[in-house]
Amino acid sequence: MKKFFYILLVFTVLSSCSEYQKVLKSEDIATKFKMGEELYNEGKFAKANRLFAQIVPNYRGKPQAEKLMYLYSNSFYEMGDYYVAGYQFERFASSYPNSEKQEEASFLSAKSYSMLSPAYTKDQKQTVEAIEKLQTFINVFPESKYVADANTLVQELDFKLENKAYSIAKQYNLISDYEASIKSFNNFIFDFPGSSLREKALFYRLDSAYKLAMNSVERKKEARLNQAKEFYESFKKAYVTLSSFRKQMIWQ
Template identity: 70%
Template sequence: MKKFIYIVLVLGLFSSCSEYQKALKSEDTATKFKLGQELYDSGKFEKANKLFAQIVPDYRGKPQAEKLMYLYSQTFYKMKDYYVAGYQFERFASSYPKSEKVDEASFLAAKSNYMLSPVYSKDQTETKKAIEKLQEFINLYPESEYLPEANKLVKELDYKLEKKAFEIAKQYDRISDYEASIKSFDNFIFDFPGSTLREDALFYKLDASYKLAINSVEYKKQKRLHAAELNAETFIKSFADSKYMDQVNDMLVNIKEQLKNYSTKANT
Protein backbone atom coordinates (compact mmCIF):
# COMPACT_ATOMS: atom_id res chain seq x y z
CA MET A 1 0.00 0.00 0.00
CA LYS A 2 2.81 2.39 0.94
CA LYS A 3 4.58 1.58 -2.31
CA PHE A 4 1.41 2.37 -4.26
CA ILE A 5 1.01 5.75 -2.53
CA TYR A 6 4.66 6.57 -3.23
CA ILE A 7 4.24 5.75 -6.93
CA VAL A 8 1.12 7.95 -7.13
CA LEU A 9 2.96 10.83 -5.49
CA VAL A 10 5.94 10.50 -7.82
CA LEU A 11 3.69 10.34 -10.86
CA GLY A 12 1.74 13.36 -9.62
CA LEU A 13 4.94 15.34 -9.09
CA PHE A 14 6.26 14.33 -12.51
CA SER A 15 2.98 15.32 -14.12
CA SER A 16 3.04 18.68 -12.35
CA CYS A 17 6.63 19.38 -13.42
CA SER A 18 5.82 18.30 -16.96
CA GLU A 19 2.80 20.61 -17.09
CA TYR A 20 4.92 23.51 -15.82
CA GLN A 21 7.69 22.89 -18.37
CA LYS A 22 5.14 22.70 -21.18
CA ALA A 23 3.58 25.98 -20.04
CA LEU A 24 6.98 27.69 -19.99
CA LYS A 25 7.56 26.69 -23.61
CA SER A 26 3.99 27.34 -24.73
CA GLU A 27 2.88 30.39 -26.72
CA ASP A 28 -0.55 30.27 -25.05
CA THR A 29 -0.66 33.22 -22.65
CA ALA A 30 -3.99 32.12 -21.13
CA THR A 31 -2.47 28.76 -20.17
CA LYS A 32 0.50 30.50 -18.55
CA PHE A 33 -1.81 32.86 -16.64
CA LYS A 34 -4.07 30.04 -15.40
CA LEU A 35 -1.21 27.82 -14.28
CA GLY A 36 0.61 30.80 -12.79
CA GLN A 37 -2.41 31.54 -10.58
CA GLU A 38 -2.62 27.89 -9.51
CA LEU A 39 1.06 27.84 -8.63
CA TYR A 40 0.70 31.14 -6.75
CA ASP A 41 -2.26 29.80 -4.75
CA SER A 42 -0.27 26.69 -3.82
CA GLY A 43 2.68 28.79 -2.60
CA LYS A 44 5.02 28.04 -5.51
CA PHE A 45 5.88 31.70 -6.01
CA GLU A 46 9.13 31.32 -7.94
CA LYS A 47 7.49 29.15 -10.62
CA ALA A 48 4.48 31.47 -10.78
CA ASN A 49 6.83 34.43 -11.11
CA LYS A 50 8.59 32.91 -14.12
CA LEU A 51 5.29 32.31 -15.91
CA PHE A 52 3.96 35.78 -15.10
CA ALA A 53 7.19 37.40 -16.30
CA GLN A 54 6.69 35.82 -19.71
CA ILE A 55 3.19 37.21 -20.22
CA VAL A 56 3.28 40.65 -18.57
CA PRO A 57 4.04 42.43 -21.89
CA ASP A 58 1.21 40.56 -23.66
CA TYR A 59 -1.43 41.63 -21.15
CA ARG A 60 -0.51 45.29 -21.06
CA GLY A 61 -3.68 47.34 -21.64
CA LYS A 62 -5.99 44.32 -21.27
CA PRO A 63 -8.64 43.91 -18.51
CA GLN A 64 -6.72 41.03 -16.91
CA ALA A 65 -3.54 43.13 -16.63
CA GLU A 66 -4.50 44.57 -13.23
CA LYS A 67 -4.83 41.15 -11.60
CA LEU A 68 -1.71 39.87 -13.33
CA MET A 69 0.41 42.81 -12.18
CA TYR A 70 -0.86 42.48 -8.63
CA LEU A 71 0.02 38.77 -8.50
CA TYR A 72 3.34 39.40 -10.24
CA SER A 73 4.25 42.03 -7.62
CA GLN A 74 3.20 39.70 -4.84
CA THR A 75 5.46 36.90 -6.12
CA PHE A 76 8.51 39.13 -5.65
CA TYR A 77 7.38 40.02 -2.15
CA LYS A 78 6.74 36.38 -1.24
CA MET A 79 10.17 35.47 -2.65
CA LYS A 80 11.67 38.19 -0.38
CA ASP A 81 13.06 40.09 -3.35
CA TYR A 82 12.12 43.36 -1.69
CA TYR A 83 13.97 45.69 -4.06
CA VAL A 84 11.95 44.48 -7.03
CA ALA A 85 8.76 44.03 -4.99
CA GLY A 86 8.85 47.67 -3.90
CA TYR A 87 9.35 48.82 -7.48
CA GLN A 88 6.57 46.58 -8.86
CA PHE A 89 4.05 47.57 -6.19
CA GLU A 90 4.78 51.25 -6.86
CA ARG A 91 4.21 50.62 -10.58
CA PHE A 92 0.93 48.88 -9.79
CA ALA A 93 -0.30 51.75 -7.59
CA SER A 94 0.67 54.28 -10.25
CA SER A 95 -0.90 52.30 -13.11
CA TYR A 96 -4.13 51.40 -11.29
CA PRO A 97 -4.96 54.28 -8.92
CA LYS A 98 -8.63 53.26 -8.79
CA SER A 99 -7.96 49.60 -8.02
CA GLU A 100 -9.42 48.12 -4.83
CA LYS A 101 -5.88 46.86 -4.19
CA VAL A 102 -4.19 50.25 -4.53
CA ASP A 103 -3.79 50.98 -0.81
CA GLU A 104 -2.51 47.46 -0.15
CA ALA A 105 -0.04 47.76 -3.02
CA SER A 106 1.11 51.17 -1.77
CA PHE A 107 1.55 49.79 1.73
CA LEU A 108 3.50 46.76 0.54
CA ALA A 109 5.70 49.01 -1.60
CA ALA A 110 6.57 50.97 1.54
CA LYS A 111 6.89 47.83 3.66
CA SER A 112 9.32 46.38 1.10
CA ASN A 113 11.60 49.33 1.94
CA TYR A 114 11.11 48.57 5.64
CA MET A 115 12.24 44.99 5.02
CA LEU A 116 15.47 46.32 3.48
CA SER A 117 16.36 48.36 6.58
CA PRO A 118 19.54 46.89 8.16
CA VAL A 119 20.45 46.50 11.84
CA TYR A 120 21.06 49.83 13.61
CA SER A 121 24.85 49.41 13.61
CA LYS A 122 25.02 49.59 9.80
CA ASP A 123 24.46 52.50 7.41
CA GLN A 124 20.88 53.74 7.80
CA THR A 125 20.22 55.13 4.31
CA GLU A 126 17.65 52.39 3.65
CA THR A 127 16.00 53.07 7.01
CA LYS A 128 15.52 56.75 6.21
CA LYS A 129 14.10 55.87 2.80
CA ALA A 130 11.68 53.39 4.39
CA ILE A 131 10.45 56.03 6.87
CA GLU A 132 9.90 58.44 4.00
CA LYS A 133 7.93 55.85 1.98
CA LEU A 134 5.81 54.80 4.94
CA GLN A 135 5.07 58.42 5.82
CA GLU A 136 3.97 59.03 2.24
CA PHE A 137 1.60 56.07 2.55
CA ILE A 138 0.23 57.34 5.89
CA ASN A 139 -0.41 60.79 4.42
CA LEU A 140 -2.00 59.39 1.27
CA TYR A 141 -4.22 56.74 2.91
CA PRO A 142 -5.17 58.02 6.40
CA GLU A 143 -8.21 55.70 6.50
CA SER A 144 -6.44 52.55 5.31
CA GLU A 145 -6.75 49.30 7.24
CA TYR A 146 -2.95 49.11 6.99
CA LEU A 147 -2.46 52.41 8.86
CA PRO A 148 -1.87 50.88 12.34
CA GLU A 149 0.84 48.59 10.97
CA ALA A 150 2.40 51.45 9.00
CA ASN A 151 2.61 53.59 12.15
CA LYS A 152 4.12 50.66 14.06
CA LEU A 153 6.78 50.18 11.37
CA VAL A 154 7.67 53.89 11.39
CA LYS A 155 8.06 53.75 15.17
CA GLU A 156 10.43 50.76 14.86
CA LEU A 157 12.50 52.52 12.21
CA ASP A 158 12.64 55.76 14.20
CA TYR A 159 13.97 53.82 17.18
CA LYS A 160 16.64 52.28 14.96
CA LEU A 161 17.86 55.77 14.00
CA GLU A 162 17.76 56.83 17.66
CA LYS A 163 19.76 53.77 18.68
CA LYS A 164 22.33 54.44 15.96
CA ALA A 165 22.84 58.07 17.06
CA PHE A 166 22.89 57.09 20.74
CA GLU A 167 25.54 54.38 20.26
CA ILE A 168 27.76 56.73 18.22
CA ALA A 169 27.67 59.29 21.05
CA LYS A 170 28.29 56.58 23.63
CA GLN A 171 31.25 55.27 21.63
CA TYR A 172 32.96 58.66 21.91
CA ASP A 173 32.59 58.36 25.69
CA ARG A 174 34.15 54.88 25.63
CA ILE A 175 37.24 56.11 23.78
CA SER A 176 37.53 59.12 26.15
CA ASP A 177 36.74 61.73 23.49
CA TYR A 178 34.50 63.52 25.96
CA GLU A 179 33.99 66.74 24.00
CA ALA A 180 32.78 64.79 20.95
CA SER A 181 30.56 62.69 23.22
CA ILE A 182 28.95 65.77 24.78
CA LYS A 183 28.31 67.31 21.37
CA SER A 184 26.87 64.05 20.01
CA PHE A 185 24.52 63.64 22.99
CA ASP A 186 23.43 67.28 22.61
CA ASN A 187 22.58 66.55 18.97
CA PHE A 188 20.76 63.36 19.99
CA ILE A 189 18.65 65.16 22.61
CA PHE A 190 17.77 67.88 20.10
CA ASP A 191 17.00 65.48 17.23
CA PHE A 192 14.97 62.99 19.32
CA PRO A 193 13.21 65.00 22.05
CA GLY A 194 10.66 62.27 22.79
CA SER A 195 13.13 59.38 22.75
CA THR A 196 12.85 56.55 25.26
CA LEU A 197 16.65 56.83 25.48
CA ARG A 198 16.54 60.45 26.71
CA GLU A 199 17.30 59.54 30.33
CA ASP A 200 20.32 57.49 29.26
CA ALA A 201 21.48 60.23 26.90
CA LEU A 202 21.33 62.90 29.61
CA PHE A 203 23.20 60.64 32.01
CA TYR A 204 25.99 59.83 29.57
CA LYS A 205 26.25 63.48 28.60
CA LEU A 206 26.71 64.28 32.30
CA ASP A 207 29.19 61.43 32.66
CA ALA A 208 31.24 62.77 29.74
CA SER A 209 31.15 66.36 31.03
CA TYR A 210 32.15 65.16 34.53
CA LYS A 211 35.12 63.17 33.23
CA LEU A 212 36.15 66.06 30.98
CA ALA A 213 36.09 68.46 33.93
CA ILE A 214 37.89 66.19 36.39
CA ASN A 215 40.66 65.43 33.91
CA SER A 216 41.05 68.98 32.60
CA VAL A 217 44.12 71.14 32.71
CA GLU A 218 43.88 73.70 35.50
CA TYR A 219 43.00 76.78 33.47
CA LYS A 220 39.95 75.00 31.92
CA LYS A 221 38.85 73.07 34.97
CA GLN A 222 36.63 75.56 36.80
CA LYS A 223 34.56 76.38 33.74
CA ARG A 224 34.11 72.70 32.94
CA LEU A 225 33.17 71.87 36.51
CA HIS A 226 30.42 74.49 36.36
CA ALA A 227 29.18 72.95 33.09
CA ALA A 228 29.16 69.48 34.68
CA GLU A 229 27.33 70.87 37.73
CA LEU A 230 24.65 72.34 35.47
CA ASN A 231 24.29 69.02 33.62
CA ALA A 232 23.91 67.18 36.95
CA GLU A 233 21.23 69.59 38.17
CA THR A 234 19.38 69.36 34.85
CA PHE A 235 19.40 65.57 35.09
CA ILE A 236 18.09 65.57 38.66
CA LYS A 237 15.23 67.92 37.70
CA SER A 238 14.33 65.77 34.69
CA PHE A 239 14.66 62.29 36.25
CA ALA A 240 14.41 62.51 40.03
CA ASP A 241 13.68 58.77 40.35
CA SER A 242 16.35 57.65 37.88
CA LYS A 243 18.25 54.39 38.20
CA TYR A 244 21.38 56.54 37.81
CA MET A 245 20.61 58.82 40.76
CA ASP A 246 23.25 57.43 43.14
CA GLN A 247 25.97 57.95 40.53
CA VAL A 248 24.67 61.42 39.68
CA ASN A 249 24.64 62.47 43.35
CA ASP A 250 28.18 61.17 43.84
CA MET A 251 29.36 63.17 40.83
CA LEU A 252 27.57 66.30 42.02
CA VAL A 253 29.10 66.04 45.51
CA ASN A 254 32.59 65.72 44.04
CA ILE A 255 31.99 68.60 41.60
CA LYS A 256 30.87 70.90 44.43
CA GLU A 257 33.85 69.88 46.59
CA GLN A 258 36.25 70.72 43.79
CA LEU A 259 34.52 74.03 43.07
CA LYS A 260 35.06 75.01 46.73
CA ASN A 261 38.79 75.10 46.00
CA TYR A 262 38.20 77.91 43.53
CA SER A 263 36.06 79.83 46.03
CA THR A 264 38.85 79.49 48.61
CA LYS A 265 41.44 80.74 46.12
CA ALA A 266 39.27 83.72 45.24
CA ASN A 267 39.00 84.71 48.91
CA THR A 268 42.73 84.53 49.65
Protein backbone atom coordinates in the same frame (compact mmCIF):
# COMPACT_ATOMS: atom_id res chain seq x y z
CA MET B 1 0.25 -1.18 -0.90
CA LYS B 2 2.65 1.44 0.54
CA LYS B 3 4.97 0.91 -2.40
CA PHE B 4 2.07 1.49 -4.80
CA PHE B 5 1.15 4.82 -3.17
CA TYR B 6 4.81 5.88 -3.17
CA ILE B 7 5.08 5.14 -6.89
CA LEU B 8 1.82 7.00 -7.52
CA LEU B 9 3.09 10.02 -5.57
CA VAL B 10 6.37 10.10 -7.50
CA PHE B 11 4.49 9.80 -10.78
CA THR B 12 2.17 12.67 -9.82
CA VAL B 13 5.08 14.94 -8.84
CA LEU B 14 6.98 14.16 -12.03
CA SER B 15 3.89 14.77 -14.14
CA SER B 16 3.31 18.09 -12.40
CA CYS B 17 6.92 19.18 -12.98
CA SER B 18 6.72 18.06 -16.58
CA GLU B 19 3.53 20.06 -17.14
CA TYR B 20 5.07 23.16 -15.55
CA GLN B 21 8.17 22.91 -17.75
CA LYS B 22 5.96 22.45 -20.79
CA VAL B 23 3.96 25.60 -20.02
CA LEU B 24 7.14 27.50 -19.16
CA LYS B 25 8.46 26.80 -22.67
CA SER B 26 5.11 27.41 -24.34
CA GLU B 27 4.20 30.51 -26.37
CA ASP B 28 0.61 30.44 -25.06
CA ILE B 29 0.41 33.45 -22.73
CA ALA B 30 -3.15 32.65 -21.59
CA THR B 31 -2.05 29.21 -20.41
CA LYS B 32 0.93 30.76 -18.63
CA PHE B 33 -1.36 33.24 -16.88
CA LYS B 34 -3.80 30.49 -15.87
CA MET B 35 -1.12 28.19 -14.47
CA GLY B 36 0.68 31.10 -12.84
CA GLU B 37 -2.47 32.11 -11.00
CA GLU B 38 -3.12 28.51 -9.92
CA LEU B 39 0.42 28.18 -8.58
CA TYR B 40 0.10 31.55 -6.85
CA ASN B 41 -3.10 30.44 -5.11
CA GLU B 42 -1.31 27.26 -4.00
CA GLY B 43 1.43 29.35 -2.41
CA LYS B 44 4.04 28.35 -5.00
CA PHE B 45 5.12 31.93 -5.53
CA ALA B 46 8.54 31.33 -7.10
CA LYS B 47 7.09 29.15 -9.84
CA ALA B 48 4.22 31.55 -10.41
CA ASN B 49 6.64 34.46 -10.57
CA ARG B 50 8.64 32.82 -13.37
CA LEU B 51 5.51 32.48 -15.48
CA PHE B 52 4.28 36.00 -14.71
CA ALA B 53 7.67 37.47 -15.62
CA GLN B 54 7.41 35.90 -19.08
CA ILE B 55 4.02 37.41 -19.89
CA VAL B 56 4.03 40.85 -18.24
CA PRO B 57 5.15 42.60 -21.48
CA ASN B 58 2.47 40.78 -23.50
CA TYR B 59 -0.38 41.97 -21.28
CA ARG B 60 0.69 45.59 -21.01
CA GLY B 61 -2.30 47.79 -21.87
CA LYS B 62 -4.78 44.90 -21.76
CA PRO B 63 -7.67 44.49 -19.28
CA GLN B 64 -5.92 41.58 -17.54
CA ALA B 65 -2.79 43.65 -16.90
CA GLU B 66 -3.99 45.09 -13.59
CA LYS B 67 -4.61 41.68 -12.03
CA LEU B 68 -1.40 40.27 -13.47
CA MET B 69 0.72 43.13 -12.17
CA TYR B 70 -0.74 42.82 -8.68
CA LEU B 71 -0.07 39.07 -8.58
CA TYR B 72 3.40 39.62 -10.02
CA SER B 73 4.23 42.30 -7.42
CA ASN B 74 2.88 40.27 -4.53
CA SER B 75 4.73 37.14 -5.62
CA PHE B 76 7.99 39.06 -5.09
CA TYR B 77 6.75 40.11 -1.64
CA GLU B 78 5.82 36.56 -0.69
CA MET B 79 9.22 35.34 -1.91
CA GLY B 80 10.94 37.83 0.37
CA ASP B 81 12.41 39.84 -2.50
CA TYR B 82 11.44 43.11 -0.87
CA TYR B 83 13.53 45.41 -3.04
CA VAL B 84 11.76 44.33 -6.23
CA ALA B 85 8.41 44.04 -4.43
CA GLY B 86 8.64 47.64 -3.22
CA TYR B 87 9.44 48.85 -6.72
CA GLN B 88 6.75 46.76 -8.43
CA PHE B 89 4.03 47.73 -5.94
CA GLU B 90 5.02 51.36 -6.40
CA ARG B 91 4.63 50.98 -10.16
CA PHE B 92 1.28 49.26 -9.70
CA ALA B 93 -0.08 52.03 -7.46
CA SER B 94 1.08 54.65 -9.94
CA SER B 95 -0.21 52.82 -13.02
CA TYR B 96 -3.62 51.93 -11.56
CA PRO B 97 -4.70 54.86 -9.34
CA ASN B 98 -8.35 53.78 -9.49
CA SER B 99 -7.70 50.13 -8.66
CA GLU B 100 -9.36 48.63 -5.60
CA LYS B 101 -5.89 47.28 -4.80
CA GLN B 102 -4.17 50.68 -4.99
CA GLU B 103 -4.29 51.37 -1.26
CA GLU B 104 -3.06 47.89 -0.36
CA ALA B 105 -0.32 48.07 -2.99
CA SER B 106 0.82 51.45 -1.66
CA PHE B 107 1.07 50.05 1.85
CA LEU B 108 2.87 46.89 0.77
CA SER B 109 5.31 48.98 -1.24
CA ALA B 110 6.17 51.06 1.84
CA LYS B 111 6.27 47.96 4.03
CA SER B 112 8.62 46.25 1.56
CA TYR B 113 11.05 49.15 1.86
CA SER B 114 10.84 48.88 5.66
CA MET B 115 11.84 45.22 5.39
CA LEU B 116 15.09 46.33 3.75
CA SER B 117 16.10 48.37 6.79
CA PRO B 118 19.36 46.91 8.17
CA ALA B 119 20.48 46.43 11.77
CA TYR B 120 20.97 49.72 13.63
CA THR B 121 24.74 49.20 13.65
CA LYS B 122 24.82 49.64 9.85
CA ASP B 123 24.21 52.63 7.60
CA GLN B 124 20.59 53.77 8.00
CA LYS B 125 19.94 55.34 4.58
CA GLN B 126 17.36 52.65 3.76
CA THR B 127 15.70 53.13 7.14
CA VAL B 128 15.23 56.85 6.48
CA GLU B 129 13.85 56.08 3.01
CA ALA B 130 11.41 53.53 4.46
CA ILE B 131 10.15 56.02 7.06
CA GLU B 132 9.53 58.55 4.29
CA LYS B 133 7.61 55.97 2.23
CA LEU B 134 5.48 54.95 5.21
CA GLN B 135 4.80 58.55 6.19
CA THR B 136 3.72 59.34 2.64
CA PHE B 137 1.30 56.41 2.76
CA ILE B 138 -0.13 57.63 6.09
CA ASN B 139 -0.59 61.14 4.69
CA VAL B 140 -2.25 59.95 1.48
CA PHE B 141 -4.47 57.32 3.15
CA PRO B 142 -5.15 58.68 6.67
CA GLU B 143 -8.29 56.55 7.06
CA SER B 144 -6.76 53.33 5.77
CA LYS B 145 -7.06 50.10 7.73
CA TYR B 146 -3.29 49.80 7.25
CA VAL B 147 -2.47 53.07 9.05
CA ALA B 148 -2.05 51.41 12.45
CA ASP B 149 0.45 48.93 10.99
CA ALA B 150 2.22 51.73 9.14
CA ASN B 151 2.53 53.77 12.35
CA THR B 152 3.92 50.75 14.20
CA LEU B 153 6.54 50.27 11.48
CA VAL B 154 7.48 53.97 11.64
CA GLN B 155 7.95 53.71 15.42
CA GLU B 156 10.15 50.63 15.03
CA LEU B 157 12.27 52.32 12.37
CA ASP B 158 12.48 55.55 14.36
CA PHE B 159 13.79 53.60 17.35
CA LYS B 160 16.43 52.07 15.10
CA LEU B 161 17.61 55.58 14.20
CA GLU B 162 17.56 56.52 17.88
CA ASN B 163 19.60 53.45 18.76
CA LYS B 164 22.11 54.27 16.03
CA ALA B 165 22.57 57.86 17.21
CA TYR B 166 22.74 56.85 20.88
CA SER B 167 25.27 54.09 20.20
CA ILE B 168 27.57 56.45 18.33
CA ALA B 169 27.48 58.96 21.19
CA LYS B 170 28.01 56.22 23.79
CA GLN B 171 30.93 54.82 21.83
CA TYR B 172 32.65 58.21 21.93
CA ASN B 173 32.19 58.13 25.71
CA LEU B 174 33.71 54.65 25.95
CA ILE B 175 36.80 55.59 23.94
CA SER B 176 37.22 58.80 26.00
CA ASP B 177 36.51 61.18 23.12
CA TYR B 178 34.40 63.25 25.47
CA GLU B 179 33.99 66.35 23.31
CA ALA B 180 32.60 64.25 20.45
CA SER B 181 30.41 62.39 22.93
CA ILE B 182 28.92 65.61 24.32
CA LYS B 183 28.23 66.95 20.84
CA SER B 184 26.64 63.67 19.75
CA PHE B 185 24.47 63.43 22.87
CA ASN B 186 23.37 67.05 22.40
CA ASN B 187 22.28 66.20 18.86
CA PHE B 188 20.52 63.06 20.09
CA ILE B 189 18.61 64.93 22.81
CA PHE B 190 17.53 67.58 20.29
CA ASP B 191 16.58 65.13 17.52
CA PHE B 192 14.76 62.60 19.73
CA PRO B 193 13.12 64.54 22.60
CA GLY B 194 10.67 61.75 23.43
CA SER B 195 13.11 58.86 23.20
CA SER B 196 13.08 56.04 25.74
CA LEU B 197 16.88 56.41 25.68
CA ARG B 198 16.74 60.05 26.80
CA GLU B 199 17.59 59.27 30.44
CA LYS B 200 20.72 57.37 29.42
CA ALA B 201 21.66 60.11 26.98
CA LEU B 202 21.40 62.82 29.63
CA PHE B 203 23.41 60.76 32.09
CA TYR B 204 26.25 59.91 29.71
CA ARG B 205 26.37 63.49 28.44
CA LEU B 206 26.92 64.51 32.07
CA ASP B 207 29.45 61.72 32.52
CA SER B 208 31.37 62.85 29.42
CA ALA B 209 31.29 66.50 30.49
CA TYR B 210 32.58 65.70 34.00
CA LYS B 211 35.38 63.47 32.74
CA LEU B 212 36.33 66.04 30.11
CA ALA B 213 36.55 68.72 32.80
CA MET B 214 38.56 66.58 35.20
CA ASN B 215 41.06 65.72 32.48
CA SER B 216 41.42 69.30 31.26
CA VAL B 217 44.25 71.76 31.76
CA GLU B 218 43.59 74.25 34.56
CA ARG B 219 42.64 77.17 32.30
CA LYS B 220 39.79 75.11 30.77
CA LYS B 221 38.72 73.15 33.83
CA GLU B 222 36.44 75.72 35.48
CA ALA B 223 34.37 76.42 32.35
CA ARG B 224 34.01 72.72 31.67
CA LEU B 225 33.02 71.96 35.25
CA ASN B 226 30.35 74.64 34.97
CA GLN B 227 29.05 72.96 31.83
CA ALA B 228 29.00 69.63 33.65
CA LYS B 229 27.02 71.25 36.48
CA GLU B 230 24.48 72.54 33.96
CA PHE B 231 24.11 69.05 32.52
CA TYR B 232 23.73 67.68 36.04
CA GLU B 233 20.89 70.10 36.79
CA SER B 234 19.13 69.08 33.57
CA PHE B 235 19.46 65.42 34.47
CA LYS B 236 18.49 65.92 38.12
CA LYS B 237 15.41 67.93 37.18
CA ALA B 238 14.09 65.16 34.98
CA TYR B 239 15.27 61.91 36.51
CA VAL B 240 17.34 61.95 39.69
CA THR B 241 14.61 60.86 42.12
CA LEU B 242 13.76 57.76 40.09
CA SER B 243 16.82 57.26 37.96
CA SER B 244 18.53 53.90 37.77
CA PHE B 245 21.76 55.91 37.52
CA ARG B 246 21.37 57.52 40.95
CA LYS B 247 24.15 55.44 42.52
CA GLN B 248 26.52 56.53 39.76
CA MET B 249 25.81 60.24 40.21
CA ILE B 250 28.94 62.30 40.62
CA TRP B 251 27.34 65.49 41.93
CA GLN B 252 25.77 64.31 45.23
